[in-house]
Each structure stands twice: as C-alpha cells, then as structure tokens.
Amino acid sequence: MKYLGLFLSLILLLCLAPMPYRYFILVRFIATVGFGYMAFQYFKQRKEVLTWTFVTLALLFQPFAKIALGRIVWNIVDVIVAIGLVILFIMEWKSGKNATYNTIPNLPTEPVKPNSDNRIEFTLEGKLAPKELIFVATEEDKKLTDLFESNPEMLEGWGKMIGYQVIYLPLLIKQLKMAEVLQYRAPYMSAAEINKINIGNDFMLRFLDNPNDKKRITQGFIRTDDIHRGSDGIDKAINRFYPISSKSSEPIADQLHGISKLIHNETTNSSRWLINKEKLDDYQRNIEVPTEDADDKFNSQIGSENISDLIDEIKERIMKLRQRGVSQFILEQLIHPDDRLSKLVITRDYRMLLPDYNNMEIKMEPLAKAVYLLFLKHPEGIMFKCLPDYRKELAEIYNRLRPLGLTDRAIRSIEDVTNPLLNSINEKCARIRGAFVGQFDDHMARHYYIDGRRGEAKKISLPRDLVIWEE
Numbered sequence: 001m002k003y004l005g006l007f008l009s010l011i012l013l014l015c016l017a018p019m020p021y022r023y024f025i026l027v028r029f030i031a032t033v034g035f036g037y038m039a040f041q042y043f044k045q046r047k048e049v050l051t052w053t054f055v056t057l058a059l060l061f062q063p064f065a066k067i068a069l070g071r072i073v074w075n076i077v078d079v080i081v082a083i084g085l086v087i088l089f090i091m092e093w094k095s096g097k098n099a100t101y102n103t104i105p106n107l108p109t110e111p112v113k114p115n116s117d118n119r120i121e122f123t124l125e126g127k128l129a130p131k132e133l134i135f136v137a138t139e140e141d142k143k144l145t146d147l148f149e150s151n152p153e154m155l156e157g158w159g160k161m162i163g164y165q166v167i168y169l170p171l172l173i174k175q176l177k178m179a180e181v182l183q184y185r186a187p188y189m190s191a192a193e194i195n196k197i198n199i200g201n202d203f204m205l206r207f208l209d210n211p212n213d214k215k216r217i218t219q220g221f222i223r224t225d226d227i228h229r230g231s232d233g234i235d236k237a238i239n240r241f242y243p244i245s246s247k248s249s250e251p252i253a254d255q256l257h258g259i260s261k262l263i264h265n266e267t268t269n270s271s272r273w274l275i276n277k278e279k280l281d282d283y284q285r286n287i288e289v290p291t292e293d294a295d296d297k298f299n300s301q302i303g304s305e306n307i308s309d310l311i312d313e314i315k316e317r318i319m320k321l322r323q324r325g326v327s328q329f330i331l332e333q334l335i336h337p338d339d340r341l342s343k344l345v346i347t348r349d350y351r352m353l354l355p356d357y358n359n360m361e362i363k364m365e366p367l368a369k370a371v372y373l374l375f376l377k378h379p380e381g382i383m384f385k386c387l388p389d390y391r392k393e394l395a396e397i398y399n400r401l402r403p404l405g406l407t408d409r410a411i412r413s414i415e416d417v418t419n420p421l422l423n424s425i426n427e428k429c430a431r432i433r434g435a436f437v438g439q440f441d442d443h444m445a446r447h448y449y450i451d452g453r454r455g456e457a458k459k460i461s462l463p464r465d466l467v468i469w470e471e
Contacts, residue, residue, distance in 0.1 A: 005089050008034045009082035016075055028063035035061065046152050046171070050088075057081065118242065119225065120216065121209040124235040128224045133159065134167045136241075137201040137219040143246035144219060145170075145201070162260045164223070169199045176334070185335045187357035187440040188342065197334060209236055220244050221259065225266065240266065294384045294420050341447055345468045346373070350401055360439055362448075367413055368431045370398040372460075375450050379464050381457030384425060387418040394418060429458070 011027050039054035060067060060077075069077065128134060135148070135155075148155060148168050159166035176182050182194050204222065205214055220243040227237050242259040246252065342356030350369065352362040364372060374394050375382060382390060395414050399406055406414075416424040429450045436445040452458035 003089075004034055004038065005085040009085040012078040012082045012085075015078045025063060028061050028066075031061040032058050032063065046174070047150075118240045119238050120213050120222070120241050122204075122207045122237045122239050123209055124227065124237050128222070128237075128239065129165075130224060131164050132167060133164045133221045133223050134169070134204055135201055135220070136204050136217060136222055138205065138214055138217050139219070141219045141246050144244065144252070147246070147252065158256055158260075162263060164263075166221070169201055169203055173197065173199050173334075182335055183358075184439075185441045187354070187360060187444070188340045189335075190358065199334065217241060218243060218245065223263070294387075294423060294425050339444065339447075341444065341462065341466060343466045343468055344376075344448065344462060345470065346376075347470050357440060362435050362439065364432065364435050366401045367398060367410075367417065368428045368435070370394055370401055370414075371417060371425070371428045372432050372450070373397050375458070375460050376467060379459065381452060381459030383457050384420045387420050387425060391415065391418040 008031060011030060015024060015027060035054045035058035039051050039058060042050040042054060137145075149171060152168070152171055155166040155168055177194060177197075182197060183189065183191075186194075201219075205217065208214060220241050222239040222241050225238045225240045227235060229235055240263075242262060244252070244255045244259070248255060250258070340356075342354040342360075345353040345355060347353065350373070352364075352369070352372075354360040354362065371394065374390060374397055377393075391414060394417070395406060395411070398410065398414060402410070413424075416422050417428055418425070433445070433449040436448045439445075447462045448460065450458050450460055
C-alpha cells in the first residue's frame, strides 16, 4: 500500500504537464479507487485520522460529480496531495524499519525455566479465558502505550503467532463502541452515555486477591494459569504476569519474544487442563430430542432440528455482537444490564416500537407478528393444546396485517401454526425471540418474547401497562 501512495503521487504530479483531457479523467478514476483502497486499509488498522483523510480525498477526486476548482487550484491540490503521500511513505517506511516486532522469530526449542515469581493470585471473578492475554499497568509508560495504540496489528499478530487473544483494554472499548456491542447490552443508553464509558489498563488489578501484589506490577501481560479452591473456600485464579517496558535495554520485539518462550515452556510442561467455567451461550446448548406434540418440544431458549438454520443465523449475529474475541466476563463488567424496560408501542399500521430503547423497531414477518400480537392480547397466556380455539382470532389479526385478504397458502399456514401436533408454533416462537435478542441483550429481551414452562400456558411477561396500542 505504501508503494500505491508513491504511484498516486507520480500520476498527480504529471497533471502539471500539458496532458490530454482523457488523462485527467483517467487520473480521477485511478485516484478514487486508490484513495478508497487506502482508506479501507487504514480503517482495518483502526487509524481513524488517515481513514477519514483518504475518504475525503476519494470524494474530492471522484469523477462522477466533478468539483470545479479551476486548473490552477487543481494543480495546487495535486502538488499538496503528492507531497503528503511522499511524506506518509517516508514515515511508514521508517516506522516499519524500526518495528522489528513484525519479524519475531519462531519459538525456540531450547527449554526456558518457568519463573515461579510471576504467579499472582486473583479472585475468580477476575479470571481470564484460558487463551487470553491482557495488558495491565499500575503506572503509565507513554512510549509503550503509544506504540500499542498506534499499531494494534502488532499485538494481534503476536497473539496469533503464540495462539492467544491479546487484549489491550483502551482499544477494546473503541472496538465495542464501533461494533455497537455496548448498545446491545444496554439499549436504554444514549450514544452520548455510551461514549462516556472508559476503561483503563489498571482494570484487572481490582481483582487482585492480595492488594499488595500491585507493587509487583508495572506494565505487562497476565494470563490464567490455574483455577483452585482457596483456604477460605473461595475459588481463585492464579494468573501469571509477564513484565514489559520501553525503558528496558531490550527492544520491545525481544521482550515479546521472551514472553512467547516463557508461555510456551509453561504451557508445554504443565499437566493441568484449564476448565473454562463461563456460562455457555443459550444457543450452544444441546438440542433436545423432539417428543410428541408442540408443547413437549417447546423451549424458548433453543430451536428444534427443523429450524436449525434459523437458530444458527441468530446465533452468529449475537456471537458477533457479544463476544468480539473478549471473555464474556470483561464485557459484563463494562455494563450491567438491568431491568429498565421500555414501553412497547404498537402503531396504527402495526409497527412495533420501543421508544425507551432509542426508538428501536422490532421487525417480524407477518405470520410471526400475528402470533406475537395474539399472545400480547392475552396476558393470561395460551396453552398450546388450546391453540385451535384461537385460530379465528389469529386469522383476523393476520388479515389486518395483510389487508388484501387471506390466500389459500396463508390459511394453511394459520392452520399449521394453531395445530398443537405440529412444530410450526415453536418455529414462530423461535423467530419472535430472535427478533428481540438480535437487537438487545436477553436479560431484557426475555420480558418481551413468548416464554413459559412445558405443560403450562405460554405468555409474554411484559407488564401490560407498558404496552401501548395506538388508535
């Protein structure tokens, strides 16, 4: 990409010469594509200033809605942009020359003696996942933190090399905000409130079992080595600490390499297996074998084999939102979802809005929405075995959603969904749950979707004073 910048600077400087009109049009096309590609690459590297700079340049040079600046002004722009590209090339070339961390050699075969002094006890609530390394610090090393924040790909690449997810918490917060993960966990928070959430490199130190151990930590990485029951009967985690500093006589690359060797030796010689005790995601639970009727098969938390594709789609979306490569524990510490429920507004045209969750709209296909509105109208709940008694009411609701009339296919679908011997009602309940948990955390979503124990009436637990039907 650096050489692309040099190429673009060359063709821009050639614009100063008396070239044919077609050359200038060709330059516009090439510059637009080139600057767009560079913006995308810097976006992946999380370099926001450079990303927006090249987005602006791509828009400036695009040939579709030409910006008329005049030949003289355009020549000045061409020269400024060309000089800027050359300067950027020189800066990145120097940075790449100094950043020897990109050429960290493979792990050595010679044994490295484990350092028993790097074991620090944490309370279990501060544990990491078995394959996570988190940067912690009790004091600021500005040169080191600037290096990590300006080169996030360094830690990511190093982590992949040693088989660990390396987490630098200040960057993690930015990623979670960009991915709207925090908004997912707390939909009642505004964008301004989300932006105020911060986390420092001293976050994990609050979980030290012995606060005096903080004196042993300056800057470095921690990983979980063992989980055990303490003498006080409380489960605790032994985390190993690996110091790193820009003030050391060793280059950063050599320090990272030393940590790699130490971790390799510790984990190779260890006979212990870490057990990740984090609660499994609802969607990762085993699917139960279907029995006789819809009520026996009902489980709002999982899908049946007949709708595994739907559940996989929902699972993938939620996992992208909730995980992002970080242990669920850390994410839970950032925001504790509470029961701050939003009103549910059913508009005249049957849109479903949550005004207290930033006016979020919940979308469903017509039959699933009709089933949802049916249960919403019956706060006492509906037994699946009694569904045939509600067939006419469901048809009337569906007809309001699709006022052109009921087709033969729609009538058959309504008959299937109200047949307690078929699985259609479970499929619709799964789709309804997916519509909510695809938008915000299940901790709150469970109040909105259809749920209930087997053999009992299924209902929507949302208090009906929060339900508003527009006239």
